[in-house]
Amino acid sequence: MSSSSAAPTPRRGDKAQAAAAKPPMRDALVAAAFQLFLERGYEQTTVDDIVALAGVGRRSFFRYFPSKEDVVFPDHERCLADMTEFLAAGDDGDEPVGRVCDAARLVLRMYAENPTFSVQRYRLTKKVPGLRAYELSVVWRYERALAEYLRGRFAGRRDGTLRADVIAAAVVAAHNNALRSWLRSDGQGDADTTVDHALGYVRSAFGDPPACPGPGGERPEDVVVVVSRRGAPLWRVVQEIETTLGRD
């Protein structure tokens, strides 16, 4: 249920799949938890209820999920690892903002893999304050991963850490805005289009234009940005250009 629900055959002793170990008990706990959460609410469901329905011991629940909230986000740990790995794999030639936007798309993909599950979870987190708070801490880790990557890429630029933090926050906000609008429509529309549009706004705001029709041979040096005010003195125009480009 968590990722690919196609795991009906618990082949024990298969070394090949032991690498990507998929404990069946974990998925059973997630399924039991969501069944109860949906039919009687999150706070009205105790961990004892979940383990009773799943037919396992109470102690086993906390072996797979460090807290009751974690069962609602069963695959975010893996997704976060994927994102950090994706960011670390990029070379220094690509555009930092574009790379961060692509990393955000990884998260969208995880949500889009199981639309019904994602929509159910969205409705749950929307109405339970405790789950909203927990989701914030999850999203915060994504944002920190993006910001840390950008801090590394912006090392040497003036206000590098500031730019990194702001752009990471903007990317996450745009991604969440599009994701929520998609979730609100019960996962009907095209999530990629919505997210691309939102991320395009962020890229345009920070001087990195959205993907051109042509293939990706562009270099960041080709970007021209002018931010000015009619009738402003020349030194103000230059100052704006310097601020926007952020180069020393």
Add this chain to the structure above:
Amino acid sequence: MSSSSAAPTPRRGDKAQAAAAKPPMRDALVAAAFQLFLERGYEQTTVDDIVALAGVGRRSFFRYFPSKEDVVFPDHERCLADMTEFLAAGDDGDEPVGRVCDAARLVLRMYAENPTFSVQRYRLTKKVPGLRAYELSVVWRYERALAEYLRGRFAGRRDGTLRADVIAAAVVAAHNNALRSWLRSDGQGDADTTVDHALGYVRSAFGDPPACPGPGGERPEDVVVVVSRRGAPLWRVVQEIETTLGRD
């Protein structure tokens, strides 16, 4: 009344009322909590320890603070109310982004009112994961207040909610970046200057230039923004201008 100040509670502890009888029980609880948090750690301190030191009943703690984490952020509820009031008080003539930046400065002012307290709390939240998560939910409410204000101001603009969410996130990120850098320096430098610089970056990124030398008679209609890529077709340039300006 043997002493100079009329002490209404002669039997209780003789320590808490040295300052004045003005701070009721709430401030005594905050003081006791921070004393214990600093000397033995947050998680190593139970609510029973706090109420024992404050000389009050355990039940009274939860009367003033809905949770143990809340005692670490005793004045954020008031600050959030001040911010929403400030945003609601503005008229429709002022620049939305500038107003939101001013609202963020309100939060900074609250931190700057008690530098030592703020620095202590910063060190605490930096090392205790549970407090970090709680702080996120607090910051999230500020961000939502800013975003809701901007959504109202951007109603009618294309991608109004997207712009509102992204700008609110960027403002909060810039504010936090500056605030943390100030807290990391033990509250020594000038917090206002740092935050002004950070917010100026956000304003410049979103087409709203930082405060000009001249008096504030500017109108947002005077802003001209061009974001393009050398060699891009004309329709792309027009699209970028439309996207950046965000008018229909």
Add this chain to the structure above:
DNA sequence: GGGCTGATGGCACTCAGTGCATCATTTGGG
């Protein structure tokens, strides 16, 4: 005084989360 109100304290309870010991299953040699 007598009753009213609001703040407080005490008590018992639920539930999340943890440490520890025990039992079952698997694995891996000899």
Add this chain to the structure above:
DNA sequence: CCCAAATGATGCACTGAGTGCCATCAGCCC
């Protein structure tokens, strides 16, 4: 084929946060 280490599941007892309920005690109005 059997024994032993290892891994995983379970039960049990415990801590600590948070809640509901009721008793208590202050001031206060009549």
